[in-house]
Amino acid sequence: MAPAFRLGPGGEGPAMINVTGRVCLNHPDRAAVSRCETCFRPLCPECIRSTDGVHFCSETCARNYARSGERMADFNAKARRGRFRRRVRRVLTLAVLAVLAYFAYRWYTVHRKETSDLLDRARRTAGEVRKSVDTGIRGDK
Numbered sequence: 269m270a271p272a273f274r275l276g277p278g279g280e281g282p283a284m285i286n287v288t289g290r291v292c293l294n295h296p297d298r299a300a301v302s303r304c305e306t307c308f309r310p311l312c313p314e315c316i317r318s319t320d321g322v323h324f325c326s327e328t329c330a331r332n333y334a335r336s337g338e339r340m341a342d343f344n345a346k347a348r349r350g351r352f353r354r355r356v357r358r359v360l361t362l363a364v365l366a367v368l369a370y371f372a373y374r375w376y377t378v379h380r381k382e383t384s385d386l387l388d389r390a391r392r393t394a395g396e397v398r399k400s401v402d403t404g405i406r407g408d409k
């Protein structure tokens with residue numbers, strides 16, 4: 269029966285290796301106490317390059333780690349900005365609607381009399397038209 273996973277030719281395991289019982293990549297006679305945060309190589313105390321408390325096997329890995337960290341920070345900042353923009357847009361839409369509703373209400377309260385006058389006149393005119401039509405029909409008879 270085949271094992272669930274095989275170790276690589278160099279004895280390097282998958283990404284999340286447990287360094288216990290492993291040896292340093294550069295010193296096969298020394299036990300590994302940590303691993304590189306970027307390439308996950310097992311490291312002995314002498315080989316650890318520590319940057320801000322994070323362990324790396326080399327400057328290259330430290331730089332790559334910092335760069336991917338910056339990318340993450342950049343990504344998060346962009347996501348935050350996008351969320352902020354969406355929220356601002358929603359608030360602006362609500363504000364515009366509120367202003368429109370306010371002006372519509374103002375217009376209505378100011379012009380209410382004119383509006384009802386206009387309706388009255390229209391009703392009267394309609395009544396007169398109907399009356400004249402009635403008269404016309406009656407006149408035909």
Ligand SMILES: [Zn+2]
Nearest residue numbers: 304307325329
């Ligand atoms: Zn590394």
Ligand SMILES: [Zn+2]
Nearest residue numbers: 292295312315
């Ligand atoms: Zn070492």
